[in-house]
Amino acid sequence: MFRLDADPALLLDSEERRQLRQILRQLLTETCGPEEVRKQTESPRGHDRVLWERLAGEIGVHGLAVPEEYGGAGCTFTELAVALEETGRVLSPVPLLSTVVLAGQALLGSGDRRACARWLPPLASGALTATVAGFLHPAGLTAERGPGGWVLRGEADFVPDGEGADLLLVRARTADGERLFGCEPDGATCDRTPRRVLDATRRQALVRFRGAPAEPVGEPGQASGIAESVVDAGRVALAAEHVGGSAHALDAVLDYASQRTQFGRAIGSFQAVKHRLADLLVEIEGARSASAYASACVSSRAAGVPVAASAAAVACTGAYRLATAEYVQLHGGIGFTWEHPAHLYVRRARGDEALFGTADDHRLRLAGLLGLAAGPTDH
Amino acid sequence: MSGIPDPEEFRAEARRWLSGVAKARPTRRAWGSGDDSVAVFENRTEAQEREHTDRTREWERTRHDQGWGALGWPKEYGGRELPAYYEQLYREEEAAFDVPRRTEIFPVTQQLVAPAIRVWGTEEQKRRWLRPMLRTDELACQLFSETEAGSDLAAVRTRAVRDGAGWVLSGHKIWTSGAGVATWGVTVCRTDPDVPKHAGITVFLVRMDAPGVTVRPIRQMTGGSSFNEVHLDEVFVPDTDRLGPVGEGWRVTLTVLAAERLDSGGLGLDNADRALDLARHLPRPLTGGERQQAAGLYVRALVQRLIGLRVTAALVAGREPGAEASVGKLHATATMRATTDLVQQLLGPRLAADTGEWGTFAWTEHLLGAPGYRIAGGSDEIQRNILAERVLGLPKEPKGAGR
Numbered sequence: 001m002f003r004l005d006a007d008p009a010l011l012l013d014s015e016e017r018r019q020l021r022q023i024l025r026q027l028l029t030e031t032c033g034p035e036e037v038r039k040q041t042e043s044p045r046g047h048d049r050v051l052w053e054r055l056a057g058e059i060g061v062h063g064l065a066v067p068e069e070y071g072g073a074g075c076t077f078t079e080l081a082v083a084l085e086e087t088g089r090v091l092s093p094v095p096l097l098s099t100v101v102l103a104g105q106a107l108l109g110s111g112d113r114r115a116c117a118r119w120l121p122p123l124a125s126g127a128l129t130a131t132v133a134g135f136l137h138p139a140g141l142t143a144e145r146g147p148g149g150w151v152l153r154g155e156a157d158f159v160p161d162g163e164g165a166d167l168l169l170v171r172a173r174t175a176d177g178e179r180l181f182g183c184e185p186d187g188a189t190c191d192r193t194p195r196r197v198l199d200a201t202r203r204q205a206l207v208r209f210r211g212a213p214a215e216p217v218g219e220p221g222q223a224s225g226i227a228e229s230v231v232d233a234g235r236v237a238l239a240a241e242h243v244g245g246s247a248h249a250l251d252a253v254l255d256y257a258s259q260r261t262q263f264g265r266a267i268g269s270f271q272a273v274k275h276r277l278a279d280l281l282v283e284i285e286g287a288r289s290a291s292a293y294a295s296a297c298v299s300s301r302a303a304g305v306p307v308a309a310s311a312a313a314v315a316c317t318g319a320y321r322l323a324t325a326e327y328v329q330l331h332g333g334i335g336f337t338w339e340h341p342a343h344l345y346v347r348r349a350r351g352d353e354a355l356f357g358t359a360d361d362h363r364l365r366l367a368g369l370l371g372l373a374a375g376p377t378d379h
Numbered sequence: 380m381s382g383i384p385d386p387e388e389f390r391a392e393a394r395r396w397l398s399g400v401a402k403a404r405p406t407r408r409a410w411g412s413g414d415d416s417v418a419v420f421e422n423r424t425e426a427q428e429r430e431h432t433d434r435t436r437e438w439e440r441t442r443h444d445q446g447w448g449a450l451g452w453p454k455e456y457g458g459r460e461l462p463a464y465y466e467q468l469y470r471e472e473e474a475a476f477d478v479p480r481r482t483e484i485f486p487v488t489q490q491l492v493a494p495a496i497r498v499w500g501t502e503e504q505k506r507r508w509l510r511p512m513l514r515t516d517e518l519a520c521q522l523f524s525e526t527e528a529g530s531d532l533a534a535v536r537t538r539a540v541r542d543g544a545g546w547v548l549s550g551h552k553i554w555t556s557g558a559g560v561a562t563w564g565v566t567v568c569r570t571d572p573d574v575p576k577h578a579g580i581t582v583f584l585v586r587m588d589a590p591g592v593t594v595r596p597i598r599q600m601t602g603g604s605s606f607n608e609v610h611l612d613e614v615f616v617p618d619t620d621r622l623g624p625v626g627e628g629w630r631v632t633l634t635v636l637a638a639e640r641l642d643s644g645g646l647g648l649d650n651a652d653r654a655l656d657l658a659r660h661l662p663r664p665l666t667g668g669e670r671q672q673a674a675g676l677y678v679r680a681l682v683q684r685l686i687g688l689r690v691t692a693a694l695v696a697g698r699e700p701g702a703e704a705s706v707g708k709l710h711a712t713a714t715m716r717a718t719t720d721l722v723q724q725l726l727g728p729r730l731a732a733d734t735g736e737w738g739t740f741a742w743t744e745h746l747l748g749a750p751g752y753r754i755a756g757g758s759d760e761i762q763r764n765i766l767a768e769r770v771l772g773l774p775k776e777p778k779g780a781g782r
Contacts, residue, residue, distance in 0.1 A: 007386065008464050008688045254771055269774035274767035278709075281766050285706045289685035290678070314678045360671055363678070367670035370677055372658050 005304035006296035010078055011289065017082050023059060024086040032090040034341040040093050041200040045164055047093040055094060056126025059083075062100050063124035066108070070120035076299035077233070081240035081291065088241025089248045091344055093201040095129050098161040101237040102230055103130030106169045109226040110180055110218030119167055119182065133159045133207055134171035135227045136234075136355060141172040143181055143214060150216060152183055152209035158355065162205030163194045170214060171223045178223035183214035199351030201344065231356075232309040236298050238356050239291040239312035245345055246284045246316075246323035252342075253277065253330045260332075273330065280319075280326055287312075287319035307369050310362040317359045320349040383461060386468055393447070393472040400441060401476040410660045415738040417650050419715070419748025421482055422603025425559055425596075428482075432518070432560045435479040439489075439515040449489075449513045456509050463691035467645075467684075474649075483605070484518050484557030490642045492519040492565055495634045499582075499623035508563075508584075520561035521635065522552040522585065522609055530761050532567070532636075533576045533629060537611060539568035539583060545617040546570075546583065548591075551610055554755065558594045558607035561587050566611070567632050570625055580628035584620045585611070601747040637704065639756045640765075644687040644707030646752055647715035650745050651680040654718045654725075657738065661725055669724055676721050679714045686710055703770060705762040712759055715749040722746070 013021065031051050032040075040048045056062040065080040066072020073079075080100065087096055104123055107116050122128035134141045139156035152172055162168070170181045185192065189212040195204045218226065254277065257268030267273050294312035297305045327342040328335040335342045357365075367373045384392065405413055423431065442448035443457055450465050452458025493512045496504060511517040528534040537550025548568055558564065564585045571579035585592065591614035596604035623631040658665060658673040665673065686707050722742045723730055733740035753759045767773045 004684070004688070008692050011685065011689050012692050250771075254773070257773065265777075266774050268767075269776065271764070271776060274771075274773050274776075275760070275763040277771055277773065278705075278763035278766035281771060282706050282709045285686060285689075285703070286682040286710060289689055290682050292689070293681075293685050311678045311681050314675065315682050363671035363674040364667065366674035366677060367665070370655075370674065372655065372665065372673045372677070373670050 004293075005302040005308065006293060006300055010296035010299065011292045013082075017079060020059075020079060020082050021086060024061070024083055025089075027054065027059070028086055028090045028092060032087075032092045034344070037091050037093065037201060037341075037344070046161075046200075046203050047095060051092070052094050053126045055083075055096075056124070061096065062104075062126055065100070066104060066120055066124045070116050071124040072120070077236070078292075078295045078299045081237065081295040084237050084240040085244035085247075085291075087244070088348075089244030091201045091245065091341075091348055093203075095131070095161040095165070097202075097234065097237055097241070098131035098165065099123060099129045102132045102135065102160070102234050103165075103167060103169050105233040106132055106135075106180065106226060106230045107217065109229055110222065112218045115182055115215070115217040123167075128166050129161065129164060130167035130169065131159055131161050131165040132169045132171070132227075132230065133162065135231055136160075139171075141170060141209065143170075143172040143174045143179065143216075146211070148213065150181060150214050151189075151211040152181060152214045153211060155206060155208040157206045158195070158204050159207045160355065161203050162207045163192045163203060168207065169217065170209075171227050172214075174220060176220040179220045180217040180223045180226055181214035182217050183209070183212050185212060189213065197351065198354070199344075199347040201348060202351060202355075204355075229305070232305050233298055235309040235313045235356055235362075236291070236294040236305075238352055239287070239294055239309075239316040242316035242320040242349070242352070243284070243288050243291045245348060246280075246287060246319045249323040249327040249342075249345055250277070250280055250284060253280075253327060256331055267330075276326060276330070280322055283315075283319040283322050287316040290315035307366065310366045310369065313357060313362040314359045314366070317349070317353050317362075320352075321359075324349045386465075389461075389465060390468055390472055393469050394475075396445070396447060397472060397476045400445070401438075401478050404475055404477045410656060411737050415741045416744065417653055417741055418601070418603075418744035419647075419650070420599060420601055420603065420605040420751055422601055422605075422744065428560060428605075431479065431482065432484065432557075435481055435485060436515045436518075438478050439481075439485065443514040452509075452513060456513055458513075464688055467687065467691065470645075482557065484520060484560055485515060486642050487521060487557065488512050488515060488517070488519045488561075491521070491635050491638045492563075494638050495565075495631060496622065498634050499631050503619070504622070517562045518557065518560060519563040519565055519584070520555050520557045520587070522555055522558075522564040522566040522611075523632070523635075524554045525551060526553055530758055532632065533580065535567050535569055535580065537566065537568050538572075539566075539570050539581060539616070541570075542615065545615055546621070548583065548585065548611045548614045548616055551608065553597070553606075553608045555594075555607045555609050556605055556755075558587065558609050559596065563587060564592070564609065565622070565635065567628060570628070574626075577629045578626055580632065581625050582622045582628040582631040583616045584622055585614060585616055586620075589614050589616070591615075599751065601744060601751075636757060640704035640708050640762070641690065643711055643752070643756050644683065644690060644704065646708070646711040647718060647749070648680055648683060648711075651676055651683075651714055651718045654721050655680075657722065657725055665725075669721075672721050672724060676714070676717050679710070679717055683707070683710050683714055705757075705765045705770075708756065709759060709762050709766075712749075712753045715745075715752060719746045719749055 060073050061083045063072035064075045065077050068074040133156035137158050141154040143150050143152050168183045189210050191208040193206045197204050258266055260267050290312040294308040297308040324346045449458035450461045451463050496508050539546040539548045564587050566583045566585045569579050570581040591612040593610040594607050597606045598604050729739040
């Protein structure tokens, strides 16, 4: 029998979430138009530091899902998802996903009070950027105890925002099994090489540790469990971003299809166009539902998080693929130009899939989680 | 709000009640025994349909009389005024018990017609009709479509002409589910042929046993008959059985159609779950592609349930059931097709030739029935028009020569 793992009330915006959405949309409309986003990505840091600090300070986005004892607001992941939907809508290149979601959830998930007390307050205030290494893709990272403490060796590729992050949370092998480490990288012992990327709004780096000093976070043997739940939280965060990006694409196409005339009519009056947009709406509403459910599951620490996260990934990557393809196509030639923002969204959609898994990857994972993979001997 | 139980408490209470009045369904271990029907449209003789309808009615009356029917309705109609999604919570619990599967006439009566009467009926009509319909003492079918008025429903030609204290109806209706067991037919009629087509419509409730009403079953592509054509041959209807004002019938009709879209959001879920069970019990390991296909169906069904919850949760928040419900119906018909595709892949030749094996050839009923719902209740194309024009605000299609 089918069973939902979250309260249906969490599937809709509460009054607080509606207000948060409104404030963010206003701020981001002012600061993150398509031209600003391009400028921000071309800047040395890759994002706008002033906006980053305003998001943290004025609105408190960074601390939404951080407990009050560590300088956060003690809200839930559902509120954080609202913020990510809005930043995803405009493709803001601020490193929220890497800092607040991946690194933030890794610290919280470790249960290491000392590490949390040290790094979460600056993370919540916007003073610290952070990311994770060795979580998303296989990496050859080891840690060993030297005379001056733990040091990291080896390399991790495709590290999101890896070049600029102030703190790296690293999953590394030790003599006692895998363990999580916090490393504030230094050029003397850590090389960070930015990769040329498909999606300039989300940077990636190859990180090479050459005996970089690091501190253990949490206990030995915990790392793979933490990494699993951190990556799931990342998928759920990404799903919210995808809903925002898809909704933007639909809005932009609707505007264009209502204004652009051919054969003496607005192209949006042709059924061939209307029906495609209706189908896109159906996909986006499905994505929105799956995303809201997955956020609610993370918020309530439900047992069904892995299933909900992968289901959201299937629904949201599917919707984003369709939305970005239609974004280009329904703008005709203009949608294929460099100047038009549509390709930035195509880049984001496809780049994210490469980082966090395609819909097909997630279907396979789900089959395993749901008992759809085994042969008859398992029954 | 007070008096609204916590969802978990409500579920537990429902389970307690259900286990007192119904038998639990055999559990998963019993895969391979029991009823293996997955029919989308029932394939029954008239006598069987009557017998099944009577059994279902008995169950619906038990529910109603013991406070588990009409959950969202006010107390005066036997309800508990619970938020709309409590009905869904209840149904999830009920699914674990062996109770009669509701044929279409039941949701049509309880979820489509009764709410329309609540909106458009006079006080007298509400008193006379609502409780008996919610309790299914009376069953109502939809006399809407005609051969020349399908997607363009406002083109109906069935005429209603004033005659003293009532009206005389003549015409031919088609695609009516449950006409053979219904006691009332909600009939969309033209009362004024001289005004633009949407303005000349009035809705009546016609007694199905009235002189002049003839019901003939239509055999559909599944081989069975669950639809009918209904001839109205100078049928007299008292004016007290008119629903809504004269000439306002199009708005009344839209109320019913909106409820129909809303109710369609749950279509195909049972069979999607069943197809996933089939995947789990297949006597061979699934290929990688089959695993992805099965997981894809799981996600579709999950998302469909979530869309349904969001639509009904929005109702609680005080919004009208809007055009958004078309999202649910389009999603549902796509789920049904995805179910067919998965089952086709899993069963191979056993879907096309009956080996007598439990739960195999029975799926032909789903395969052949599923296309019906892409047409019934507003075709997929009409749902897309609704979304494009009423939700997305795109310009209307230029109208043809007809009025």
